[in-house]
Amino acid sequence: EVQLVESGGVLVQPGRSMKLSCAASGFTFSSFPMAWVRQAPTKGLEWVATISTSGGSTYYRDSVKGRFTISRDNAKSTLYLQMDSLRSEDTATYYCTTGLWWGQGVMVTVSS
């Protein structure tokens, strides 16, 4: 059974940092590009970042460039999202996804 399990979400103050993790199982993690997608409360889906299978290529939406870093550890079948200089507009549920498979999501709240 394929599983993507996100963790690390919490309440954080503006300007602070947070790191999300996504543990994958049930498929060959190293063979799939991976992405983070977020959804603000009551809003639509928004692509955040994508990483290639090797981790050698990364892509970001403009609003997170220079603040967020996507990475992966294929030996641990884990995807990460390092989020720095967080803003209130980053408040959302964050999903890791292969496109086909999705995690259950983790809530990130940025508030003072």
Next chain:
Amino acid sequence: DIQLTQSPASLSASPDEIVTITCQASQDIGSSLLWYQQKPGKSPQLLIYSATILADGVPSRFSGSRSGTQYSLKISRLQVEDIGTYYCLQVSSSPDTFGAGTKLELK
């Protein structure tokens, strides 16, 4: 960035009705379009990829089509369990972009 204009924003339909949702791309994206269904409080589920290919396990009443830069998702006979919000996603060029969503409700 490529824009996807999704319509309608909301839709009310009766069981067994035919439902069609469209996404208009701002430029050529070929077949690089996916459709997702999201139920309240749940993660999105892939329905269609490469514009017209049904994902494994998805009921055959769902279908995708393309005409130029306009893409459509059709539900041939609406079932109660089809209620939710539908999104299109283009993966032709970065940044990947989603349509704004179509909320489908029962009449």
